[in-house]
Amino acid sequence: MNQSFARRYRLTKTDEFSSVFGFRRAIRGKWLMLHYQPRPEAHTEARLGLVVGKKQLKRAVDRNRVKRIVREQFRLRRPSLPAVDLVVRLATKPSPLDGKMLADDFLVLLDKLQRPRPKRET
Known part of the structure; x- marks a missing residue:
């Protein structure tokens, strides 16, 4: 299996990020926010985009660490994910910056994404 x-x-492109944000579907975790959009039928694999702003984490080393942690968890779980475009961003500033905590938060968001949602009665 290719990992x-x-x-x-x-x-990679601004338009791809914009379309995911424009779809307006998101799941909020304790520290991360997961925006998602289903991909067309022709595509079968999940894709990931990351947004970590300077407002939440001033130091580049901290921003890069968050991206590295989320990327690694995505890479390990990618074969089991549905065909969706995902954009992960920080919802709140994690203090202190704990890698295990961020990884667990991202995995909880992925589990919520894969769980079928009950239909709302109108």
């Missing part, structure tokens, strides 16, 4: 994080598993 790489190849370019085809990433959101």
